[in-house]
Amino acid sequence: MASFIVKQSAIKTIIFDFDGTLAKLNIDFHQMREAVRKLILSYGIDGNELRTDYVLEMISGAETILNRQSAEKAKKFISEATDAIEKIEMEAADHGELFGRTRELLNTLASREISCGIITRNCAKAVKIVFPDILSCCPVVVCRNDVKKVKPHPEHLNTALNKLGGSPRNTLMVGDHPLDIQTGRNAGTRTCGVLSGRCPKDDFIKAGADLILPQAADLLDIIK
Numbered sequence: 356m357a358s359f360i361v362k363q364s365a366i367k368t369i370i371f372d373f374d375g376t377l378a379k380l381n382i383d384f385h386q387m388r389e390a391v392r393k394l395i396l397s398y399g400i401d402g403n404e405l406r407t408d409y410v411l412e413m414i415s416g417a418e419t420i421l422n423r424q425s426a427e428k429a430k431k432f433i434s435e436a437t438d439a440i441e442k443i444e445m446e447a448a449d450h451g452e453l454f455g456r457t458r459e460l461l462n463t464l465a466s467r468e469i470s471c472g473i474i475t476r477n478c479a480k481a482v483k484i485v486f487p488d489i490l491s492c493c494p495v496v497v498c499r500n501d502v503k504k505v506k507p508h509p510e511h512l513n514t515a516l517n518k519l520g521g522s523p524r525n526t527l528m529v530g531d532h533p534l535d536i537q538t539g540r541n542a543g544t545r546t547c548g549v550l551s552g553r554c555p556k557d558d559f560i561k562a563g564a565d566l567i568l569p570q571a572a573d574l575l576d577i578i579k
């Protein structure tokens with residue numbers, strides 16, 4: 356942690372996760388997983404065989420299996436799975452809100468000439484509901500619809516970095532889930548876990564985060 360403080364002046368770009376990091380959404384991931392598991396089962400696939408608890412990876416695994424049978428069947432499945440998870444995401448967005456200091460955080464970082472981007476596994480429609488003026492506060496927002504491979508695959512983070520003209524070694528990835536730390540490490544950035552979501556500090560220590568803060572807005576005390 357001390358070495359991070361010494362080197363923080365090298366941070367020129369910050370990439371944020373959205374849900375739990377900049378906004379409170381309360382997506383019911385259990386409900387989402389069950390809805391997808393049920394749909395997958397209706398296509399004759401046992402969801403437990405997919406060996407992942409992450410909904411997007413479950414969908415993608417089932418799509419691969421179905422594609423071997425029929426491209427049309429796989430396409431129909433993707434459309435139904437997308438509808439099922441978007442319904443839950445939109446419900447959460449309707450009741451979601453930005454954290455109190457999110458606009459201040461993004462605007463102040465911009466005034467300090469730190470480039471900011473947001474990457475999220477959520478859909479663009481839900482993000483827009485919670486943060487309608489997002490592009491006026493943050494120039495680059497990459498939702499799951501915008502990339503082939505979502506985080507923790509580094510393509511998601513690199514897509515945002517390329518748009519911002521940033522480089523991994525001067526970048527900090529900030530998120531409320533160990534998956535965000537893994538994403539940063541996969542892309543070669545430095546990483547910061549925030550405790551404003553559902554994950555405890557220990558999860559970020561185990562994930563190897565360079566920095567852990569109570570909330571993203573606390574970065575304003577560190578990145579000057």
Ligand SMILES: [Mg+2]
Nearest residue numbers: 372374375531
């Ligand atoms: Mg999150």
